[in-house]
Structures are given as structure tokens and as C-alpha cells.
Amino acid sequence: MREFGYERAADVPGAVALLNADPEARFLGGGTNLVDLMKTGVERPAHLVDVRELPLDTIESVDGGLRFGATVTNSDLAAHLDVRRQYPALAQAVLAGASGQLRNMATVGGNLLQRTRCGYFADVSQPCNKRSPGSGCPAIEGEHHNHAILGASSHCVATNPSDMAVALAAFDAVVTYETVDGPGELALDDFYLPVGDTPHRETALPPGALITGVRLPASPVAALSRYRKVRERASFAFAVGSVAAALDVRDGVVHDVRLAFGAVASRPWRARTAEGALTGGPATAEAFAEAADAELAAAAPLADNAYKLPLVRNLVVAVLTELAEEAAR
Numbered sequence: 001m002r003e004f005g006y007e008r009a010a011d012v013p014g015a016v017a018l019l020n021a022d023p024e025a026r027f028l029g030g031g032t033n034l035v036d037l038m039k040t041g042v043e044r045p046a047h048l049v050d051v052r053e054l055p056l057d058t059i060e061s062v063d064g065g066l067r068f069g070a071t072v073t074n075s076d077l078a079a080h081l082d083v084r085r086q087y088p089a090l091a092q093a094v095l096a097g098a099s100g101q102l103r104n105m106a107t108v109g110g111n112l113l114q115r116t117r118c119g120y121f122a123d124v125s126q127p128c129n130k131r132s133p134g135s136g137c138p139a140i141e142g143e144h145h146n147h148a149i150l151g152a153s154s155h156c157v158a159t160n161p162s163d164m165a166v167a168l169a170a171f172d173a174v175v176t177y178e179t180v181d182g183p184g185e186l187a188l189d190d191f192y193l194p195v196g197d198t199p200h201r202e203t204a205l206p207p208g209a210l211i212t213g214v215r216l217p218a219s220p221v222a223a224l225s226r227y228r229k230v231r232e233r234a235s236f237a238f239a240v241g242s243v244a245a246a247l248d249v250r251d252g253v254v255h256d257v258r259l260a261f262g263a264v265a266s267r268p269w270r271a272r273t274a275e276g277a278l279t280g281g282p283a284t285a286e287a288f289a290e291a292a293d294a295e296l297a298a299a300a301p302l303a304d305n306a307y308k309l310p311l312v313r314n315l316v317v318a319v320l321t322e323l324a325e326e327a328a329r
């Protein structure tokens, strides 16, 4: 591992100033992703600016929604009563990730910016357009059983591994940040960039920006919501497919619905085509399946990951059916 400097920032402007003083500096959250990547040589920062002591660790109610800071741990976010009551799918998504020990360390900001789990990306002896632009994408012809089926390009077919971000996408989250030029914010829809021919550019955050937190607007539909994750073992594993869903059914008709998919694209996939197909229609398994098919019509699976199509379709039908039954009780 490259030798690096370490500093602990005391306040937000100080953290931003420290980072921007050195182009090779990185923010350090819980370190559960960054330090692993430093050990393998994928990341080689000259300086780490530790943000964990910043006063960004609160969860507050705002205008019927919630605001939580970038250094809130995954454990604290999942355990918070308002999160569990108002956005149960978010608490479930966070709890479905990693392990108890990791969630105690991992932060909101770090979770949003964790890197892909593509094996070629993590192996510096291999080419990889995301790690080394222009070097190629061996996953397309190689090992890709857990890679993207939606929104990928011939330059990269990696998926985003975050469970939390899938629920945040379903509930129209807004990411707030601070730069040397002042604060800014990005809707989660705009936060992750399309892959295109620049897979190394993953987010629309300005260079040197510190994520300060996430805002969730009031969303009554989110109170009846669920996150369902399929993985290769029962715990401590990344998703091979996941769905965050919320449903408001009145007299058997879908009044409001939210749907987002995980582990199918380079970013959390908000299923707006499916939402549009469902709204105003019957809350039946047939309608749920048709809506999933409409969303997945844009999919372009690779040789070894077409299994994700029926997997996601079945998840959509199962989760929405459960929510419709709960709404009827």
C-alpha cells in the first residue's frame, strides 16, 4: 500500500479545504470500501481526510420528510424510528447490506460512493475501462453473471452495489454537498451518471465535493413499502437482483406506486415505465407482471446474466402482491 497522510477534519469547510489542497486526497468515511481498495492498489491516495467527526450525524424530520447527515452510520439509519415508520423499505435495504460490524462503520456518504464489485475492477493486473480508461472491458466476454442488464454500454457493464441507494431512488432522494464554491444538491436521478464511454466518471458531484447528507421528501406512499433482495447466500452478500417498492391501492386500483431495481445497472434503476403502466390500473398479479415486462423491454442481457430478467420480474410481482394484500387488510 502506498504511504499516505491522515487528517481528521473538524468542520465542513475545513474538510473541503483539506481535500482540495491535494488533488490526490480522498475523504475517509467508515473506510470499509476505500481501505480495501487501497490494499489492492485500486486506490492510491496520498492523503486521507477523515470526515467521521464532522457534525453530519443527525437524522431530522423536515416538512414531513427526513434529512440525514453523511456520517450517519448505516446501523443508525436503519434503526431510526422515523426511517422505519415513514420509509420501511429504506431501513430494510440498509439492513440487507453487508454485516452488523460493517454497518456500524459504514456511513451514508461512503455507501453512496462505494465502487462496483466487478472482479476485473478490483484486480489491477486486468484491463478495466472504469479503473484505467481506454484499457478495455474484459467482463463483456468474460465473467459477468452478476453484471448489468439495463443501461450498460460497450465500455462497461458493471453494476452499482448499494442497497441503500435503491430505496433512496424509489423515494426521490436529494443528495446535498459542499464545495469550495459553496453548497449544492443533486436529485438521486441525476447523481449517478449514465455509463456511456466514460465509466470512470460515476457521479455528477463536482470535483472535491463533500457529501453532507440526504434529503427525503414527504412521501405518504412510502409508509407501505418493502425492499426485497436476492443474493447468493442468505447474508453478507451483494444483491444479484433487488426491488424497492411502495404501493397505495384504493378500491383495487393503484393510486400511487414507487419501484426501483438494484444490481441490474450502473446505478439504482428507477422503474418509471413500470410505475406509469401501473398507475390508475388494477392491482393484480397480471398487471404487476406486465408492468415489469414493460420496464425490462429495454434490457440487453449478456451471455450469462439473462437469468436476471425473470428474477426481477418475479420480485416485482411478489413484492407488489404482498403490499396489495397488506393494503387490503
Ligand SMILES: Cc1cc2nc3c(=O)[nH]c(=O)nc-3n(C[C@H](O)[C@H](O)[C@H](O)COP(=O)(O)OP(=O)(O)OC[C@H]3O[C@@H](n4cnc5c(N)ncnc54)[C@H](O)[C@@H]3O)c2cc1C
Residues within 6 Å of the ligand: 026, 027, 028, 029, 030, 031, 032, 033, 034, 035, 036, 051, 070, 071, 096, 097, 098, 099, 102, 105, 106, 107, 108, 109, 110, 111, 112, 113, 114, 161, 162, 163, 164, 209, 210, 211, 212, 236, 237, 238, 239
Ligand atoms: C464484505 C462486504 C460486504 C458488503 N455488502 C454490502 C451489501 O450487501 N450492500 C451494500 O449496499 N453495501 C455492502 N457493502 C458496502 C459497504 O456498505 C460499504 O463499504 C460502505 O457503505 C461504504 O461506506 P464507508 O463509510 O465505509 O465508505 P468509505 O470506504 O470510507 O468510502 C467510500 C468512498 O466514498 C468516499 N466518501 C466517503 N464519505 C464521503 C463524503 N461524506 N463525501 C464525499 N465522499 C465520501 C470515499 O472517499 C470513498 O471514495 C459491503 C462491504 C463489504 C466490505
Ligand code: SF4
Residues within 6 Å of the ligand: 116, 118, 119, 120, 121, 127, 128, 129, 130, 131, 136, 137, 138, 139, 140, 147, 155, 156, 157, 158, 199
Ligand atoms: S464491467 Fe466495468 S468495471 Fe468491470 S471490467 Fe468492464 S469496465 Fe471494468
